[in-house]
Amino acid sequence: MGSNIKDVALRAGVSPSTVSRVLSKNPRISKETSERVREVMRDLNYHPNAVARSLVKQSSQTLGILIPNTIEQFLQNPFFPEVLRGIAQSAQNAGYDIFLSTALHGLDDGQRLAQMARSKRVDGVILLTARVHDPLLDIALDNGIPTVVIGRPDAEGTVSWVDNDNKKAAYDVTAHLLDLGHRRIGFIGGAQDLIVTLDRLAGYSQALEERGIVVDPHLLYSGEFHEEAGCQGMVRLLALADRPSAVVASDDVLAFGAMRAAGELGYRIPEDMAVTGFNDIPLAKLANPPLTSMNVNVFELGQTAARLLLEQLASPQLALRGITVEHRLVVRRSCGAWAPFGSDSGWG
Amino acid sequence: MGSNIKDVALRAGVSPSTVSRVLSKNPRISKETSERVREVMRDLNYHPNAVARSLVKQSSQTLGILIPNTIEQFLQNPFFPEVLRGIAQSAQNAGYDIFLSTALHGLDDGQRLAQMARSKRVDGVILLTARVHDPLLDIALDNGIPTVVIGRPDAEGTVSWVDNDNKKAAYDVTAHLLDLGHRRIGFIGGAQDLIVTLDRLAGYSQALEERGIVVDPHLLYSGEFHEEAGCQGMVRLLALADRPSAVVASDDVLAFGAMRAAGELGYRIPEDMAVTGFNDIPLAKLANPPLTSMNVNVFELGQTAARLLLEQLASPQLALRGITVEHRLVVRRSCGAWAPFGSDSGWG
DNA sequence: TTGTAAGCGTTATCAC
DNA sequence: GTGATAACGCTTACAA
Numbered sequence: 001m002g003s004n005i006k007d008v009a010l011r012a013g014v015s016p017s018t019v020s021r022v023l024s025k026n027p028r029i030s031k032e033t034s035e036r037v038r039e040v041m042r043d044l045n046y047h048p049n050a051v052a053r054s055l056v057k058q059s060s061q062t063l064g065i066l067i068p069n070t071i072e073q074f075l076q077n078p079f080f081p082e083v084l085r086g087i088a089q090s091a092q093n094a095g096y097d098i099f100l101s102t103a104l105h106g107l108d109d110g111q112r113l114a115q116m117a118r119s120k121r122v123d124g125v126i127l128l129t130a131r132v133h134d135p136l137l138d139i140a141l142d143n144g145i146p147t148v149v150i151g152r153p154d155a156e157g158t159v160s161w162v163d164n165d166n167k168k169a170a171y172d173v174t175a176h177l178l179d180l181g182h183r184r185i186g187f188i189g190g191a192q193d194l195i196v197t198l199d200r201l202a203g204y205s206q207a208l209e210e211r212g213i214v215v216d217p218h219l220l221y222s223g224e225f226h227e228e229a230g231c232q233g234m235v236r237l238l239a240l241a242d243r244p245s246a247v248v249a250s251d252d253v254l255a256f257g258a259m260r261a262a263g264e265l266g267y268r269i270p271e272d273m274a275v276t277g278f279n280d281i282p283l284a285k286l287a288n289p290p291l292t293s294m295n296v297n298v299f300e301l302g303q304t305a306a307r308l309l310l311e312q313l314a315s316p317q318l319a320l321r322g323i324t325v326e327h328r329l330v331v332r333r334s335c336g337a338w339a340p341f342g343s344d345s346g347w348g
Numbered sequence: 349m350g351s352n353i354k355d356v357a358l359r360a361g362v363s364p365s366t367v368s369r370v371l372s373k374n375p376r377i378s379k380e381t382s383e384r385v386r387e388v389m390r391d392l393n394y395h396p397n398a399v400a401r402s403l404v405k406q407s408s409q410t411l412g413i414l415i416p417n418t419i420e421q422f423l424q425n426p427f428f429p430e431v432l433r434g435i436a437q438s439a440q441n442a443g444y445d446i447f448l449s450t451a452l453h454g455l456d457d458g459q460r461l462a463q464m465a466r467s468k469r470v471d472g473v474i475l476l477t478a479r480v481h482d483p484l485l486d487i488a489l490d491n492g493i494p495t496v497v498i499g500r501p502d503a504e505g506t507v508s509w510v511d512n513d514n515k516k517a518a519y520d521v522t523a524h525l526l527d528l529g530h531r532r533i534g535f536i537g538g539a540q541d542l543i544v545t546l547d548r549l550a551g552y553s554q555a556l557e558e559r560g561i562v563v564d565p566h567l568l569y570s571g572e573f574h575e576e577a578g579c580q581g582m583v584r585l586l587a588l589a590d591r592p593s594a595v596v597a598s599d600d601v602l603a604f605g606a607m608r609a610a611g612e613l614g615y616r617i618p619e620d621m622a623v624t625g626f627n628d629i630p631l632a633k634l635a636n637p638p639l640t641s642m643n644v645n646v647f648e649l650g651q652t653a654a655r656l657l658l659e660q661l662a663s664p665q666l667a668l669r670g671i672t673v674e675h676r677l678v679v680r681r682s683c684g685a686w687a688p689f690g691s692d693s694g695w696g
Numbered sequence: 697t698t699g700t701a702a703g704c705g706t707t708a709t710c711a712c
Numbered sequence: 713g714t715g716a717t718a719a720c721g722c723t724t725a726c727a728a
Contacts, residue, residue, distance in 0.1 A: 004720095286635045
C-alpha cells in the first residue's frame with residue numbers, strides 16, 4: 001500500500017536519488033531510465049511523501065489562512081467564501097495548497113499565527129482583517145512570517161496589504177444618500193478597532209461635513225459583523241427622538257439585520273428608512289427589498305492577496321506592497337433611488 | 349529566528365530527547381528540568397516543527413476536504429461555508445487542522461484525492477458529494493484512505509457516510525405542495541449522476557404516485573447547482589403547453605434561479621408559480637418572496653462527517669457507519685401556503 | 697548520466 | 713530521569 005522512494009528505486013533498479021530526479025524532472029536523466037522509473041511508480045501507485053519533502057525543502061507549498069476567532073462566526077459571513085475563492089484561485093495557479101487555521105480552543109489568534117508559520121506547515125499567511133495596533137502584525141514581523149493582510153494596516157511598511165479605498169467608498173455611499181435628499185444619516189459599523197470601520201466612518205463623516213452637516217454621535221453604532229448587531233443598531237437609531245431617515249451599514253449582513261429590525265418595528269424600507277450595505281453579497285439583490293450595496297470586489301481582494309504573498313515567497317527581497325482594489329456602488333431599491341429598468345435590481 | 353529542538357536542548361543543558369519529552373508532557377521528567385526547558389522555549393520563541401513531527405509520527409493531525417471541480421463554482425454555493433463550519437468545529441475540538449484541496453489545474457478529483465492522502469499531508473478525507481458509481485470511493489478504498497462522504501454512497505459498506513433521508517425529504521416537500529392543491533409539479537434537480545439528485549427525484553415521484561399522479565418526464569429538469577441552471581429549468585417548464593403550477597427545486601440556489609426567471613417572464617410567485625428549495629440557506633428567508641425550503645441541517649452534516657472521520661482515525665478497526673441527519677420543512681411565502689404570524693418568514 | 701551519503705527536525709527504542 | 717542513536721522519506725551536494 002504505502003510505497004516509498006526506495007521501493008520504487010529497488011524495483012526500477014536505480015538509486016533513490018535517480019527516482020527523486022525523475023520526480024523533479026531533472027533534465028540530465030536518460031529517457032529510458034526516466035520512463036522505466038515512471039512505469040514502476042504507476043505500478044506501485046507511488047505518491048511522493050509531501051511531508052518528507054517539505055522537511056528537506058523547508059517549504060510546504062501551502063498558504064495559511066488565519067480565521068479570526070474574535071469575529072464571531074466569521075465563516076457565516078458570505079464575505080468569507082468569496083475571499084477564499086479568490087485566494088484559492090491564485091494559489092492553485094501557482095501549485096500551492098491551502099491550510100485553514102480555525103479558532104483552536106484556548107489559543108488566541110497570535111498564538112495560532114505563530115504556530116502555523118513557525119511549525120513550517122505553511123510558507124506564508126493571509127490575515128483577513130486589520131485592527132488598530134494589530135498585535136498580529138507585530139507577531140508576523142517579529143517572527144519573519146511572510147504575510148499579506150486584507151485590509152489596510154495602521155502602521156505603514158510592516159506588511160504587504162490589499163484593501164479598498166474604504167474612506168472613499170463610504171464617502172461615495174453617503175454622498176449618494178445626501179444626493180437623494182437625506183440629511184440625518186445613521187452609521188452602523190463593525191468592531192471599533194477594525195481599521196475598516198474607522199476608514200468607513202471617516203468617509204461617512206467627510207461627506208456629511210462637506211455639506212455642512214455636523215456628525216451626530218448619537219447616529220453612530222458599532223458591533224460585530226453579524227445580523228444581530230445590525231438589528232440592535234437599527235433599534236437604537238429608531239428609538240431616537242430625532243431619528244435618521246437613512247442608514248449606512250458597513251456590511252451587508254449588518255444591513256440585513258437593520259432592515260429586519262426596521263421591518264419588524266413597522267417601518268417601510270425605503271420609504272421610512274433608506275438602507276445601504278457593503279460587499280454586495282449575492283443575497284443583496286434577492287433581498288426584500290433588494291439592497292443597495294457597495295461592491296468592493298471581494299473575490300479580487302482574495303485573489304490579489306494570494307498573488308502578493310506568492311510573489312513575496314518567490315522573491316523574499318521584494319519590497320512590501322499595498323494594493324487598492326476598486327469599489328462600485330450598486331444601486332437597488334433599499335436606498336429609495338429610482339432603480340432603472342433592466343438594472344441589477346432583483347426581479348427587474 | 350528559527351530555533352529547533354537542538355537549540356533548546358543546548359541552551360537548557362539537556363538532550364533533544366528530554367526536550368521532546370517535555371513537549372509531549374511525558375510524566376517521568378523532573379519538575380525542575382521541565383520548567384527550565386519550558387523557559388528556554390519561551391526565550392527562544394521555539395515552536396516545534398510540525399512537519400518533522402508528522403514525518404516520524406506518520407500522522408499530520410489534519411483533515412482534508414476535497415472540493416470537487418466538476419461542480420462548477422462549488423465555493424459559491426452557500427452550502428459550502430456552512431458545511432465547512434461544521435467540519436471545522438469538530439476538527440478543532442479534536443485538535444485537528446484543515447487542509448483544503450481545490451481543483452488543481454490538470455488534476456482530476458481522483459488524482460487530487462490520492463495525492464492528498466498518499467502524500468501524507470492529511471490523515472483522512474471528507475468528500476462533499478457522492479455520485480453514482482463514484483470513482484472517488486473506489487480510489488479511497490483502494491488506497492486505504494480513511495474517508496467519510498457527505499451524501500449516501502450507492503454501494504453499501506465501502507465508506508462511512510453522513511446524509512439526510514433525501515427521498516423522504518423530497519417526498520415531504522412534494523406532499524406539502526400536493527396538499528396545497530397543486531397537481532402539476534415540476535422538478536429542478538442537480539446533476540443527474542449525483543445520488544442526492546436521484547434520491548430527491550425518487551421522493552418526489554413517490555409522493556405523486558401515491559396520489560395517483562403519473563410522473564411526466566417533461567416536468568423534470570436537471571443541471572448544475574448554480575442559479576443559471578435554475579433559470580434554464582424554469583424557462584423550459586414555463587414554455588410547456590401544459591405548464592406546472594409549482595416547482596420543487598433540489599437546491600436553494602436553483603430555486604432562486606427559477607424564481608428570477610419566472611419573475612422576469614412576468615409570472616408572480618407564488619400566485620402563478622409556487623417554488624420550494626433545499627438547504628434553507630440564510631438567503632432563503634430574506635428573498636423576495638421568502639423561499640420555502642427544506643432545512644437539511646448542513647452544519648450538522650459537516651460536524652458529523654468530521655466526527656465520524658476522527659473516530660475512524662482514532663480506532664481504525666471500527667466498522668463503517670452511516671448516519672442520517674434530520675430534515676425539516678420551513679414554510680415561507682414562495683410556496684403559497686399561509687405563513688403564520690411570527691413564523692420564520694422574513695419580515696413577519 | 698547515475699550513485700553515495702549527509703541531513704532536514706522530530707520521536708521512539710534502547711540503554712544507563 | 714535522562715541521553716545516545718536510529719529511524720521517518722525525501723533532496724542535494726559531491727563523487728564517479
